[in-house]
Every structure is written in C-alpha cells, then in structure tokens.
Amino acid sequence: MVTVLKMQNICKSFVGEGGGEIRANDNITFTLKRGEVHALLGENGAGKSTLVMNLCREPDSGTVILNGEKVELHSPRDALKHGIGIAYQDLSRTLVERHTIAENILSLATGFLLSPSAIEEAIREALVEYDLGELDPQMSIWKLSGGEKQRVEILKALITNPDILILDEPTSMQTPLEVERLFSLIETLKAQGKSVVIITHHLGEAIRISNRITVLRGGKVVDTLDEVRVEAMKKEPEKGARELAQLMVGREVLYDLERKGLQEGPIVLATQDLRVNNDMGVQVVNSVSFKVRGNQILGIAGVAGNGQRELVESIVHWREATGGNIHLHGEVITNKPIKEIRDRGVSFVPENRKKALILNMSVRANLMISYYADTPGLFVDREAMIKKTDGLIKRFSIETPSPLAPVRSLSGGNRQKVVVARELSRQPPKGEQLLLIAENPTFGLDVATTQFVRQELLKMRTAGAAVLLVSSDLTEIMTLSDMIAVMYKGKIIGVLDASSATRESVGLLMGGVVGETSNVGEDELIEA
Amino acid sequence: MKLRFIEIKMKKRGEKPTFMLSVIIRLLSLAMGLGVVAALFLLQGVNPLLLYFNIFRVAFFTQYGLAETLSRMIPLLCIGIGLSVPFRAKIDNIGAEGQFLVGAIAAAGVAFSFPDLPAVLLIPLMFAAGFALGALWAIPVAIFRVMGKFKGADVVLSFLMVFPAYLLIVYLVNGPWKDPEGWGFTQSPLFPVNSQIWQLPGTRIHLTILLVLALTFLIHYYLVRTKEGIPETKLGYEINVVGENPEAGAAAGINFLKIALITMIISGGMAGLAGVGEVAGNLLRLRPEISTGLGFTGIVVAWLGGLNPLGIILSSLFFAGLLAGGVEIQMAGLPVTVIDLFNGSILFFVLLAEFFMRFKIEWRILK
Ligand SMILES: Nc1ncnc2c1ncn2[C@@H]1O[C@H](COP(=O)(O)OP(=O)(O)OP(=O)(O)O)[C@@H](O)[C@H]1O
Ligand SMILES: [Mg+2]
Numbered sequence: 025m026v027t028v029l030k031m032q033n034i035c036k037s038f039v040g041e042g043g044g045e046i047r048a049n050d051n052i053t054f055t056l057k058r059g060e061v062h063a064l065l066g067e068n069g070a071g072k073s074t075l076v077m078n079l080c081r082e083p084d085s086g087t088v089i090l091n092g093e094k095v096e097l098h099s100p101r102d103a104l105k106h107g108i109g110i111a112y113q114d115l116s117r118t119l120v121e122r123h124t125i126a127e128n129i130l131s132l133a134t135g136f137l138l139s140p141s142a143i144e145e146a147i148r149e150a151l152v153e154y155d156l157g158e159l160d161p162q163m164s165i166w167k168l169s170g171g172e173k174q175r176v177e178i179l180k181a182l183i184t185n186p187d188i189l190i191l192d193e194p195t196s197m198q199t200p201l202e203v204e205r206l207f208s209l210i211e212t213l214k215a216q217g218k219s220v221v222i223i224t225h226h227l228g229e230a231i232r233i234s235n236r237i238t239v240l241r242g243g244k245v246v247d248t249l250d251e252v253r254v255e256a257m258k259k260e261p262e263k264g265a266r267e268l269a270q271l272m273v274g275r276e277v278l279y280d281l282e283r284k285g286l287q288e289g290p291i292v293l294a295t296q297d298l299r300v301n302n303d304m305g306v307q308v309v310n311s312v313s314f315k316v317r318g319n320q321i322l323g324i325a326g327v328a329g330n331g332q333r334e335l336v337e338s339i340v341h342w343r344e345a346t347g348g349n350i351h352l353h354g355e356v357i358t359n360k361p362i363k364e365i366r367d368r369g370v371s372f373v374p375e376n377r378k379k380a381l382i383l384n385m386s387v388r389a390n391l392m393i394s395y396y397a398d399t400p401g402l403f404v405d406r407e408a409m410i411k412k413t414d415g416l417i418k419r420f421s422i423e424t425p426s427p428l429a430p431v432r433s434l435s436g437g438n439r440q441k442v443v444v445a446r447e448l449s450r451q452p453p454k455g456e457q458l459l460l461i462a463e464n465p466t467f468g469l470d471v472a473t474t475q476f477v478r479q480e481l482l483k484m485r486t487a488g489a490a491v492l493l494v495s496s497d498l499t500e501i502m503t504l505s506d507m508i509a510v511m512y513k514g515k516i517i518g519v520l521d522a523s524s525a526t527r528e529s530v531g532l533l534m535g536g537v538v539g540e541t542s543n544v545g546e547d548e549l550i551e552a
Numbered sequence: 553m554k555l556r557f558i559e560i561k562m563k564k565r566g567e568k569p570t571f572m573l574s575v576i577i578r579l580l581s582l583a584m585g586l587g588v589v590a591a592l593f594l595l596q597g598v599n600p601l602l603l604y605f606n607i608f609r610v611a612f613f614t615q616y617g618l619a620e621t622l623s624r625m626i627p628l629l630c631i632g633i634g635l636s637v638p639f640r641a642k643i644d645n646i647g648a649e650g651q652f653l654v655g656a657i658a659a660a661g662v663a664f665s666f667p668d669l670p671a672v673l674l675i676p677l678m679f680a681a682g683f684a685l686g687a688l689w690a691i692p693v694a695i696f697r698v699m700g701k702f703k704g705a706d707v708v709l710s711f712l713m714v715f716p717a718y719l720l721i722v723y724l725v726n727g728p729w730k731d732p733e734g735w736g737f738t739q740s741p742l743f744p745v746n747s748q749i750w751q752l753p754g755t756r757i758h759l760t761i762l763l764v765l766a767l768t769f770l771i772h773y774y775l776v777r778t779k780e781g782i783p784e785t786k787l788g789y790e791i792n793v794v795g796e797n798p799e800a801g802a803a804a805g806i807n808f809l810k811i812a813l814i815t816m817i818i819s820g821g822m823a824g825l826a827g828v829g830e831v832a833g834n835l836l837r838l839r840p841e842i843s844t845g846l847g848f849t850g851i852v853v854a855w856l857g858g859l860n861p862l863g864i865i866l867s868s869l870f871f872a873g874l875l876a877g878g879v880e881i882q883m884a885g886l887p888v889t890v891i892d893l894f895n896g897s898i899l900f901f902v903l904l905a906e907f908f909m910r911f912k913i914e915w916r917i918l919k
Pocket of ligand 1: 435
C-alpha cells in the first residue's frame with residue numbers, strides 16, 4: 025500500500041510555568057498508508073493530541089510529507105486544503121458554544137456553501153449519508169450533550185470529504201450504538217481508499233477497528249504494530265488489550281478490580297417524583313424516584329441524552345428542579361443553595377468540564393476550590409492547602425510541571441484527573457456518609473487511570489459513601505454497580521440487581537424494551 | 553497571482569505572560585498613548601518632546617510640583633485601588649466619579665452638622681460617612697451586575713449614577729449649603745476648622761495619604777498577594793475564581809452576589825473616602841466641579857497598574873504627575889482639558905494591551 029502521510033522526526037516542546045521544558049513530541053516518526061485505519065495509543069499526556077496538532081500548526085522541527093511531497097501546514101484551513109480533516113479533542117477550543125451547529129460548520133466553508141440554508145441542507149444530507157444520528161443544525165452548541173458535540177466535531181471533519189481523517193478521541197462520550205455506527209462509517213471510508221487516524225483509550229475498540237497501531241509513551245514512539253500483529257490481536261482481543269496496556273504504561277496494568285461484598289448502609293439520597301427541564305425548557309426528567317444507600321453504588325445506565333445530565337445536575341442544584349423532592353440524609357434539599365448542599369457532604373464529578381475547571385487558574389487553585397472553605401474564618405489555611413493539593417497531585421499522578429501551572433496547559437486526561445482527584449477526596453461531615461455523584465468520570469482517561477479511578481470509586485463505597493454513577497459505558501456500569509437503574513426518555517424504566525443483570529438485559533432496557541424482571545426491582549426501590 | 557501575501561493569526565496564549573512581559577506591554581501601551589497625544593501637540597505647533605520634558609521636570613523635580621503631584625496622587629490612588637477590586641472580579645464599575653462626589657457630600661454634611669466636635673472625632677466620622685455613602689451609591693451596581701437582564705448593566709448603571717450625585721451637589725451649594733459670602737459663586741462656606749484635615753505645612757499634601765497607603769497595603773496583603781499560588785483570604789481567592797470563570801465559581805458554591813456586593817462596597821467606599829479627603833484636606837469647600845474627572849482617571853490608573861496595588865501606586869504617581877505638571881500645558885498655550893486626552897488615549901492603549909496579554913498575534917509572509 026502507498027504511504028499517504030509521513031510525519032518525520034517531529035519534535036514539539038512546550039515551556040512550562042517556571043521554565044521547565046515539556047517534550048510533548050520527541051523525535052516522532054509516523055506513517056499512514058492509503059486505505060488503512062491507524063490507531064494512536066498512549067497514556068494521558070503521552071503526546072497524541074500534540075502529534076496530530078502538528079498537521080495544523082508547525083512543529084518545532086521535523087517534516088510532514090503528504091503524498092510524497094513536503095508540505096507546510098500552518099492552520100486548520102491549510103490542513104483542510106490538503107485534504108486532511110481533523111476532529112479535535114478539545115471541543116471547547118474548536119466549537120463556538122454560542123453559535124449553532126450550522127454556523128460552526130459554516131466557518132469552514134470556502135465559497136461552496138455560503139448560505140445558512142444551504143449549509144443546513146448539506147448538514148442534513150451529510151448526517152444521513154454518514155449515519156451520524158439525529159442533530160438539529162439550528163441547535164446551539166451549548167445545548168448539546170458531550171456526545172452530540174463530538175458528533176458535530178466529526179461531522180465538521182467529514183463534511184469537506186477529506187482523504188485523510190483524523191479523529192482525536194471521537195468515542196469517549198458516545199454510546200455503544202453510536203460507536204458501532206461510527207465504526208461502520210470508518211469501514212466504509214476505508215473501502216473508499218481513505219485513511220483514518222484514530223486516537224482512543226478503548227483498547228478493544230482500537231484492536232477491532234485498526235490495521236496498524238502506534239503506541240506513544242512520554243513523547244516517543246514505543247512501537248508500531250504492523251498488520252500481522254494487529255491481526256493476531258483481533259483473534260484474542262483480551263490478551264491484545266493487556267499487551268497494549270503494558271506497552272503504553274511500561275508495566276503490568278492492574279485489570280481486576282477488588283470488589284468486596286458489603287452490608288448496605290442507611291439511605292443517603294432519595295428522590296421523589298423528581299421533575300427537571302432541560303436548557304430549552306422541555307421536561308426531560310419525568311417523575312423519577314430512586315434512592316442510594318451508603319456502601320452502595322447505584323449505576324444509572326442509559327443512552328446519553330435521556331435526562332441523566334439534568335437529573336444529576338438538579339441534585340446539586342446546578343439546575344432547578346421543577347417538581348418533586350430530593351432528600352439527603354432524610355432532609356429535603358430540593359433547590360437549596362449549592363454551597364449548602366455541597367457542605368453536607370456531596371461531591372460531584374460533572375461531565376461539563378467548563379463548569380468544573382477554571383482553565384486560566386493553576387492546578388492548585390483548581391484543586392483548592394472544594395477545600396479552601398473547610399476551615400472557619402476569613403483566612404485560607406495556606407499550609408493545609410499546599411499539603412492537600414500536593415498530595416492530590418501525587419496520589420492521582422496528575423502530570424503537570426508544577427502545581428502552579430495553569431490547567432489550560434494540561435493534556436485532556438490530566439484535566440479530568442484534576443476534577444476527579446478533587447471530588448473523590450472530600451470528607452463528609454462527622455457521622456454522615458458522603459454522596460458522590462460521578463457523571464461519566466472516566467471520559468478521556470487512559471486505561472491505567474481509568475482502572476485507578478474505578479478502584480477509587482470502589483474504595484469510597486467500602487468507606488461508606490453512597491455513589492451515584494451515571495455512565496454511558498456499559499462495562500463501567502456492570503463492573504462497579506450494586507444496583508443498576510436504566511433511564512429511558514426521562515424515566516427510570518427498570519432497576520436490576522447487578523448480580524443478576526446481564527449486558528443483554530441492560531442493553532434491552534436502554535433501548536426502551538421493558539421486560540418482566542425490571543418491574544419488580546423498581547417497586548422495591550421506590551418503596552420504603 | 554495571489555492577493556494575500558501576508559497571513560495574520562490571532563492565538564490565545566497558553567500560559568500567562570511573564571511579569572516582565574506584562575510590564576513591557578504596559579509601558580509600550582503607555583508610550584503609544586503619549587505618542588498619539590504628541591501628534592496632536594504637533595498639529596498645534598507645540599513641540600511635544602519639550603512639553604513632555606517640562607511636565608516631567610515640573611511634576612517630579614521642583615519642590616512645588618512634587619508636593620502637588622503627591623497631593624493629586626491621594627485621590628487617584630484611593631479611587632484606583634478601590635476600582636481594581638471589582639475589576640478583578642470582572643465587575644465594571646465606571647461610576648467612581650459619582651461615588652467620589654457623594655463621599656464629598658457626606659463629608660460636608662457631617663462637617664456642617666457637627667462643627668464643634670473635636671477634630672479627632674469629627675474627621676473619622678466624616679471618613680466613615682463618606683465611605684458609607686460611597687458604598688451605598690455603589691451597591692445598586694452590584695445588584696444590577698448580578699440580577700441585570702443584559703450584559704453591561706453594571707456599566708450603564710454605574711455611569712448613570714454619576715449624574716444624580718453631581719446634581720445633588722449643585723442643588724446643595726445653591727440651596728441649604730450656599731455660601732452667604734460667596735459673591736454668587738456656587739460653593740459652600742469654608743469647612744469648619746475642626747473638620748479640616750491636617751496638611752504638611754506649605755503643601756497640599758494632607759494626612760489622608762497615610763490612610764490611603766494603609767488601605768493599599770491591606771488590599772495588597774489580604775486580597776491580591778499570593779504565596780505558593782494561594783492568597784491570604786478566602787475572599788481574595790473567590791474574587792480570582794469569579795473573575796476567571798463565574799460559571800465555575802457558581803458551580804462550586806461561591807455566591808456571586810456576595811462577591812459583587814463586597815467588591816463594590818470596597819470600591820464605592822474608597823471612592824467616597826477619596827471624596828472626603830479631597831474636600832476636607834485640599835479644597836476645604838464643596839463645589840460642583842470638585843472632581844475634574846478624578847473618578848474616570850481612576851479607571852485608567854487601575855488598568856495601567858495591571859489591577860495590582862503596587863502597579864497602581866506607580867500609575868497613580870504618573871497620572872498625578874501629569875495633573876501637577878499640567879500648568880506647563882497651559883504655559884504652552886493649550887487648554888488644561890488636554891489632560892483628558894491623555895486619559896482617553898492611554899486607556900485605549902492599555903485596554904488594547906490587555907488583549908495582547910491574552911492573545912498573541914502571529915504573522916508570516918506567504919510565498
Ligand atoms: N499548550 C500547551 N502548553 C503547555 N504544555 C502543553 C500544551 N499542550 C500540551 N502540553 C503538554 O504536552 C504533553 C502532551 O499533551 P497531549 O495533549 O498531546 O497529550 P495526549 O496524549 O493527547 O493526552 P490525553 O490522552 O490526556 O488527551 C502534556 O504533558 C501536556 O501537559
Ligand atoms: Mg489528547
């Protein structure tokens with residue numbers, strides 16, 4: 025097969041706060057053949073995004089060779105002109121929140137699609153052609169869920185019909201169904217002779233979809249697995265994934281989680297006929313009742329966009345509950361001030377990073393936000409904060425040149441680690457259990473860190489916390505939960521005991537198919 | 553043939569500019585502001601270099617001028633420091649002028665009501681009243697900023713509230729507080745002796761300067777200075793958070809209304825203090841034109857100083873020097889109001905500099 029793209033001896037460094045140099049790409053050589061899918065793997069901060077970004081900004085050194093010719097690509101527009109479509113990872117940088125989908129895509133148009141109505145038409149056609157699901161071109165970006173935003177970003181990369189498609193973590197927020205669709209789309213593109221680079225943390229996905237795999241670690245290429253080796257992995261994906269993880273991390277990755285059988289604790293959180301509207305004022309949580317106990321993980325499964333986000337946001341009063349009640353430790357907290365709710369021992373790892381992180385502030389200042397008010401009085405306990413934040417950085421191995429570096433300079437996964445570290449380490453008030461609400465907590469995290477976070481969630485469960493886990497990752501739900509509630513169209517349509525639930529039974533419920541097993545559970549959950 | 557031969561790109565800076573860089577960018581913007589005004593001087597047939605030199609010489613190297621510079625610095629520093637606090641939380645108080653004026657009114661009201669109180673009681677009472685009224689004048693701005701239905705509600709309201717303050721002074725000095733021996737001047741009688749703030753003999757530097765420096769230090773120490781990236785107080789931290797990302801602040805449970813109220817009370821109160829000092833320490837009378845735009849100049853002072861107390865001390869000194877050396881402008885045959893030109897053009901470039909600290913421009917020639 026012909027090589028379409030070759031990146032040769034690419035180096036790219038960043039200067040950290042305080043002068044330290046981060047070699048994000050250290051002499052990387054990467055080739056892409058025509059008609060292949062090439063997966064790029066590596067831990068958080070390994071330099072994957074930095075590498076593909078070199079296709080729309082100049083690296084410090086090294087050459088980019090496209091179809092045998094040396095090219096200089098200075099901007100995303102240059103990349104487009106050369107037939108390279110890129111779906112970026114950091115959507116806050118590439119999608120304009122206040123604009124509609126159509127307007128965001130219009131920004132790419134170079135003469136051929138200038139009117140908004142033409143663009144909308146083109147988007148609708150493309151959505152059908154590429155089977156990217158339902159999206160309303162006139163919808164503003166800020167109203168979309170994470171997964172929908174990702175699909176817009178993919179559409180943006182595809183709509184110019186590029187020969188080379190680069191997808192930086194396109195599936196981290198997608199449902200299994202959408203991932204399937206995307207993969208069949210990739211197969212089609214491949215058959216048309218196009219080439220695809222895909223960055224992902226799901227090793228199984230990588231093995232399934234790709235022809236070759238390149239693994240990065242610490243800014244360097246560890247290995248490129250050729251077609252034969254990847255083909256061999258396809259036969260034994262489990263073993264392959266372990267092998268890849270080891271390549272990425274450089275040591276054995278802990279795969280099996282420790283999960284103790286525990287006595288259920290007291291009821292920590294209970295909702296009653298909870299009703300919540302979405303940003304457009306449509307009621308998307310329709311009379312939801314459930315409860316979570318101490319020492320218990322309640323997993324809420326469901327296809328993204330069925331009201332999960334609104335549900336959890338209303339519990340911490342990021343969003344108004346329009347009806348029903350929320351009880352914490354038996355007391356009504358519905359629509360109480362955020363601070364009051366959090367002070368009663370509620371931790372929240374939201375999917376919405378914009379509200380969780382202050383990009384221009386330091387890692388330390390971001391970690392502090394959940395702790396600085398723990399001591400009474402007007403002053404910040406500086407010593408304690410330094411100790412706390414340094415400890416969190418270490419324990420969660422947040423990769424940052426210094427605690428004072430702005431979060432903006434961290435890789436995507438390390439940003440998420442900041443939120444997770446902060447929220448998973450809070451202490452409940454004396455004698456009470458912590459309520460931890462985790463909304464897709466492992467989005468964008470590498471294998472090792474994902475396992476680490478899951479283990480931490482289990483540790484919190486052991487320590488007595490009540491955990492409400494919302495995840496569109498079925499594996500995550502199945503491995504962590506004690507009880508599984510499935511949300512469909514704003515309702516909990518079934519509750520299963522995790523010991524008896526199967527992927528199939530949960531999957532059916534996620535699609536809205538109600539069987540008999542579920543109803544029993546639901547009654548049980550609402551009563552008492 | 554290619555029409556585009558140069559490509560210009562605007563990029564967000566990944567990291568904050570270093571301290572040195574931010575100083576250099578500010579100095580450059582200052583130089584550009586002075587440059588624009590210099591061009592106007594040239595048009596008037598005045599040699600700008602000579603004029604600048606003279607302003608500088610008079611303001612800092614003559615005894616009279618230096619004393620006048622320090623005297624002008626008192627209200628500017630006080631207003632500028634106060635303004636920097638809400639500015640850091642992204643609340644736009646442009647109405648310090650009004651808050652300054654009501655501070656002066658409060659001073660006059662207290663002075664005329666209790667002329668027989670001993671100075672040690674009367675003067676602190678005047679400052680307290682000035683702070684309170686200035687803060688009161690600022691509180692609606694905070695409320696509009698938080699509850700307002702449109703962006704910029706704080707800007708509009710704070711500006712509009714300048715006028716009632718001004719008209720109130722006009723009414724007072726024409727009515728209840730009219731100077732009976734004023735020969736028709738619209739002014740109040742001289743302040744009672746006990747209410748006059750002590751001045752350094754032979755100058756107009758009044759004791760308020762100590763108060764202002766103390767407040768500057770307090771704000772620097774408790775709200776701004778960070779050690780290991782952590783400010784001294786919770787309030788200081790919360791102001792930073794709200795200023796950088798109000799949504800994240802709200803999500804973490806920080807009450808924006810509380811922050812807006814506190815910062816606006818500090819800011820309005822300090823403008824009020826400046827008003828007290830100005831009438832009781834310098835002018836000794838209430839007149840409608842007591843301010844000459846100090847409240848607006850204070851905005852430029854705050855931004856040029858990088859919203860940082862130490863920087864604001866320098867920038868207030870600079871603008872005070874301009875005001876004090878302003879006599880030279882008159883000597884050159886130009887109206888004194890030319891000083892406003894400095895304010896405007898320097899503010900323009902300083903705000904532009906803010907932009908350059910967040911973004912960088914890259915350009916290259918296309919082949
Ligand atoms: N603009 C920047 N300024 C400073 N450092 C940066 C910048 N962009 C990336 N880095 C650093 O470069 C390294 C590589 O980052 P990169 O985003 O390429 O990682 P990644 O492999 O994509 O990780 P993830 O899986 O978390 O997205 C990280 O240590 C990151 O902190
Ligand atoms: Mg990345």
